[in-house]
Amino acid sequence: MSRPWALDYDTATCTVGATLSIVGEKWTFLVLREAFNGVRRFDDMQRRTGAPRQVLSSRLARLVAEGVLRKTPYREPGQRPRSEYRLSEKGMDLYPVIISLLAWGDKYAAPPGGPPVLLTHRDCGAAAGLQLACADGHVLTSARDVTPLPGPGARRVA
Amino acid sequence: MSRPWALDYDTATCTVGATLSIVGEKWTFLVLREAFNGVRRFDDMQRRTGAPRQVLSSRLARLVAEGVLRKTPYREPGQRPRSEYRLSEKGMDLYPVIISLLAWGDKYAAPPGGPPVLLTHRDCGAAAGLQLACADGHVLTSARDVTPLPGPGARRVA
DNA sequence: TTGCTAAGTCTGTCAACTAGACCTAGCCTC
């Protein structure tokens, strides 16, 4: 195989790295998983992710600062006011990341009984998942069908 | 909103967590990004990811142990034998994870000039990306269109 | 007044990351 073109370009601007600098820390993905499952309270998050309280606190604060979660006060009848963490649109857009982690795990690391979570289309109930497709409507079945090319923001290595 | 069903189920078996325990460490995603860009050599990886050599060494070893990468010796004419790291099928299946991180970064954290990398369909050249669809062929446009349900491997919390 | 709970913060310990130097095997040149 020939030398990959990628070696001629700088990685400093790569948006994978940019994404990871925001959500790439150890517990953040688990926090997001719970958020997508509808979990909104600190204590539920803490119990379900197993993250140390202090770490959870700092991850939630980071996600709020980045606009991925919104922290809003709410109050149940007869209860004192509490805080809840809800996904913003920016956070919702991270769903494909969680789904792709889930899909890989279901294929390669599912427990004996099968996957513990199934994703379904809200309207028709059929199983939902990610598909790799191109703008012309072809469905791609493998990473080999994709050719990465330098984009407008690419910078050559000096 | 009602109490999410997720609270009644155990997270210990969740395959998102299982996936993250294999590939969730800080530099691993960047290593995979480079692998998908065709980078195979230790030194190229090191230079492009910026990972400390020792960390890179241990991440590569972990990925090889998990069967995500294969370490194979090769030899260029007139050179001594070297090692290269190539994605296995199991590794190729992680491509959606990288693509989804890339897509989110392109939307929310792209550098001024635009995305540095474009993904294209190898056969037709059109832009490629992930879409959320259900088994009945409906395209889903938002995380809100997905309903997660307990799967066969779900375990109730005691 | 005391107790309870959600949502944190504080403290000490221990593991992980980091930078930078060092090592090693094969090849090349002299």
Add this chain to the structure above:
DNA sequence: GAGGCTAGGTCTAGTTGACAGACTTAGCAA
């Protein structure tokens, strides 16, 4: 065949971050 070069690591010491467990605070309830 001595020395240098390079890919692919390992070693060491210092710093940061994770962790468990105790403590804190605000509002409500008995």
